[in-house]
Amino acid sequence: SATINPTRFLQFFDRPQSKPLEVKGRVFPVTCIEKPPPSNCSEHKLIESHIVPSVIELYSHHEGHTLVFLPGQGEIQKALKMFNSKLPDNCTALALYGSQSPEDQEKVIKFNDKNKRMVVFCTNVAETSLTIPNVRLVIDSGWAKEARYDVKRRVTVIETVRISRSSADQRKGRAGRTASGHCVRLYEDVELKRPNIEPEILRSSLDLVLLQLIRLSLDPNTFPFMDQPTSDVINQSVELLTKLK
Structure with missing residues (x-):
């Protein structure tokens, strides 16, 4: 799961001589490759032209459940609708985002149909807040919704932004919780400009x-x-x- 930067906390509380305790969980290896969209793929057609086709292609080559990280609920519903129209055999497609009812989130977390594999289109709520068993493949769009206060207009606006490197690592790690897995990033590594999420x-x-x-x-x-x-x-x-x- 997500971890803090212990050095910053020790410095802030003026405890430089203290040693942080680290409890390491079991981590399985996760391979990671890049699969950026072609240069002629426009941003507003990214879901239908690159993301959903990539999910369909990659699903057939991997085992276990799949997490597909998208920016927000609107993008999830659009991708889910397109994917359902081409749903592979023995596959269940579900959505997972923060504003869902607890009952809908439970359908994902407690999914136990052993005869079907699950593809979950999710937001960054699945980075750290919720753990889904048997995820072996993560497909990362590299985008997230981020709330930001506009000082001049005195309103909070929601922006779609490129994720930080720490978020990319968290998403990748979801594929290695219970067994070795794979992560496919639908962008290039050089696009990760921020090391961490802004506080x-x-x-x-x-x-x-x-x-x-x-x-x-x-x-x-x-x-x-x-x-x-x-x-x-x-x-x-x-x-x-x-x-x-």
Whole structure:
């Protein structure tokens, strides 16, 4: 599963001499190859022209269940509809995303039809939050939905962004939880520009965070955040809270 950066935490809490405890789980080898779309494949036709055809092709050459990582619910429903129209024998196609009901998520997690293999079209909720047994193949589109607070417009917007390298590694690792597996990245490695996901506090509204600090009689401008927001963002939230007082 996902892990923190222990060095940063030790430095933040001023415990450089402490040693982190590491509990290693059993990890199976996962081979990884790249299968980027052809140069003439436009982004708005990526699902029908490259992703779904790749899933159909790769499914027939691998064992176990398959995870297909897509950015969001809309892309999942589109891919699911196309894949179902060409559904291979002995295959069940399901969706998995954060806003699903617990009952729908349970269908994926507790899938136990031994006569069928499962292809799960999922978002990054399957990176770390949920574990699906017997996944042997991961097909990674390399995209994710990310919420970001627009300081100028004072609204949160949802953007489709290229994932970080740490997210790519998490997705790859899903194929090696219970046995050796395979990961196919539908993009080139050079497209992974970010080593890690940007901390949520640096891309979210600070209004409620600062309100809590003020209630505790703490100064937002001197509070030691582990990931320090800019003074402009802090001052804007303080200004808004002052007006609402």
